[in-house]
Amino acid sequence: MSRREKERYQVWLPVKVDGLKEGLAITHDVSGKGLLMVTASTLDEGSVVKLAVKLPGDAQLRHAEGRVVRVEENDADPHGLWPHRMAIELEEEIPELAWIQEARPKPERRTKPRESEPPEAD
DSSP: OOSOSSOOEEOOOEEEETTSSSOEEEEEEEOSSEEEEEESSOOOTTOEEEEEEOOTTOSSOEEEEEEEEEEEEOTTSTTSSOOEEEEEEESSOOGGGHHHHHHSOOOOOOOOOOOOOOOOOO
16 A cells, blocks of 8 residues: 555745755655655754745745655755755645646547458458
């Protein structure tokens, strides 16, 4: 059984994170219950954190609180600007993130395959 309660969606959003040395992170993926962020520094697992998420086309920051549930190296950028990944479990869902699910491409609808025509005789 998967640990995930909610489906995750890859999306890159800037996040102000209280307690981080540089104060800023970028989301890697989000769900209704949490965020996985790439960061330049980290907080300890179990730390309570306050976040402010910047959504596209919205001047207002969306505030949330959560808890650090995982910290790991960012294998995609180990020596770059974002060498860490930090997972945050949110206390409450951020309703404004619902647009991510709505914007998700729908799977192509399959049509019934055509019956093949018999091969032409020579």
